[in-house]
Amino acid sequence: MRRIRAAAAGAVTVSMLTAVTACGGGSSTDGGSNDSPKTLTYWASNQGASVEIDKKVLQPELDKFEKDTGIKVELEVVPWSDLLNRILTATTSGQGPDVLNIGNTWSASLQATGALLPWDTKNFDKIGGKDRFVDSALGSTGAQGQDPAAVPLYSMSYALYYNKKMFADAGIAKPPTTWDEFVADGKKLSKGGKWGTAFEGSNPAENIHHAVVFAKQNGGDFFTADGKADFTNDGAVEGVKQFVDLMATDKIVAPGNAEYAQNQSVSDFATGKTGMLLWQSASANLESQGMSADDFGIAPVPVKSGTPGAGENVNSMVMGINMSVFKNSDNLDGATEFVKFMTSDAEQKILNTAYSSIPPVKTAQTDAAFNTPATAVLKDTLAKSAVAAPQVADESQFETAVGTAIKNLFADAAAGKPVTTESVKAQLEKAQTQMPTK
Structure with a gap:
């Protein structure tokens, strides 16, 4: 969940978790074409000591993505005290961001709303395949037997x-x-x-x-x-x-x-x-x-x-941050491309180094930055003695x-x-x- 942290949440009603609309959408594209989105909205979770620190970490990477793809990412870093309620409101209204971070402990709950894009084999293939990610991180992406509702971004213990x-x-x-x-x-x-x-x-x-x-x-x-x-x-x-x-x-x-x-x-x-x-x-x-x-x-x-x-x-617990996409986004192609960028080996090394977290991407874990005595404790815990949060709705x-x-x-x-x-x-x-x- 902070930092792969999990978050304080307000009361959640059953209706909020089930009455999801299929209307609405994320940010609009220039010209309205889903094939060539020019803008994405992104709700990032507060991982550092302050929202401002997160903006300093993330904005250069978002600028890099825009330079590479022509897609601008409008960033909002949402404090943990507000994040779950903001997401739940978005699932019921149909008016959410294109891409968002979620605490991995919420994966099954938010999956049950039906608002998030399922990461089936076809979608995983667009970002390099499911087998790029370590098992402990994938274990906190949704209920067993269902396509994941999210993609691992930062792993923590x-x-x-x-x-x-x-x-x-x-x-x-x-x-x-x-x-x-x-x-x-x-x-x-x-x-x-x-x-x-x-x-x-x-x-x-x-x-x-x-x-x-x-x-x-x-x-x-x-x-x-x-x-x-x-x-x-x-x-x-x-x-x-x-x-x-x-x-x-x-x-x-x-x-x-x-x-x-x-x-x-x-x-x-x-x-x-x-x-x-x-x-x-x-x-x-x-x-x-x-x-x-x-x-x-x-x-x-x-x-x-x-x-x-x-x-x-x-x-x-197996802690971490996952990335999800609202399935009613007008920018599904661009949103998927952004997830691919954020989970690339290069970005995984940059972002997880900045947050002292462990990359959930196997090949990124081999970098020297994640093989220090300090990170060895975290990696060993995730591999041997951590348990996933209850993956229940x-x-x-x-x-x-x-x-x-x-x-x-x-x-x-x-x-x-x-x-x-x-x-x-x-x-x-x-x-x-x-x-x-x-």
Whole structure:
């Protein structure tokens, strides 16, 4: 999802997800010919520390595309807090951009609207073929058994970022590999107005990313094998409680984090207020906020056993950004050409280097920029110990409902109210009642 990040979303109704019109379209072409489009509209997600940074990264590449093809791309970088609602409004009105970025966790939900161009074999062949992309990225492009609703653009995984000086000052010799070690190190760091780590308690999507991993590590999941919501199984409840307890019981997260929104936890780490950060492909973001690459280390996210691997030791969701095309665009040929350009080896190297992400294109991954010790952690996680977000049509409602339940639990913890197994289960029960009935 930020940065392959996923995003906060407003309430989504069933009608918004199903009542998609086939009328309307994207931007118009000069002369109205679909064979020779001259303008495309593009909604890019906010990947860097600010919208302005994204514009500086993307505009030179869009200018390059215009020079090569004669097609002008009108760019809008949309903040994560607005992106999903903007997309959903566009799917119901039929008035969206030609091309857009989506958090990969939303792929199946947006696919269910019917508004996005299916990437069948014919369409994939126009951009060089489906086999150019790595399997982990393709696994988050839509529901199984259906043509993907999107094409992978940036791949990301969560990692543990740690402040080397703060670790040394606290007598911590190496990054933690288990949650017990993480908590113990966090307590050593939580002194003198500084804290072990930070979370964005009011950011429902960010909450979900952590909750899925904690639930998996406790043997739970939020959906059954046939895609039905199951928010109150023991593993899911225990996973959410373990996550919120980092503030409520372990006290290595500042109570004020209950109100934190997008990027605030990254800023706290970059400015030395916290010693550890769990984030998606954060290096470029941190360096843009003044940290040197030598100031922080990167390690896998902790697990219960200390050995990342398959099954309960998953330690990240498969994060990333996908590109989609509105199928009622007047510029389908130009839109497809733009996707081909953005997923070319050359552009994949430029863009993923800029965002510290991993190219989902196999041949681009061989570049030296993606074979450093830092990127090795991300690549290894994606290949061995990450799990895709639930590829169900109701995933966006899940993010909102469960992410908000966790937001409420963080608010309780910040207010000094006990967070118990019963209170966690009650919040998750309430969240499940908000899911559409089948």
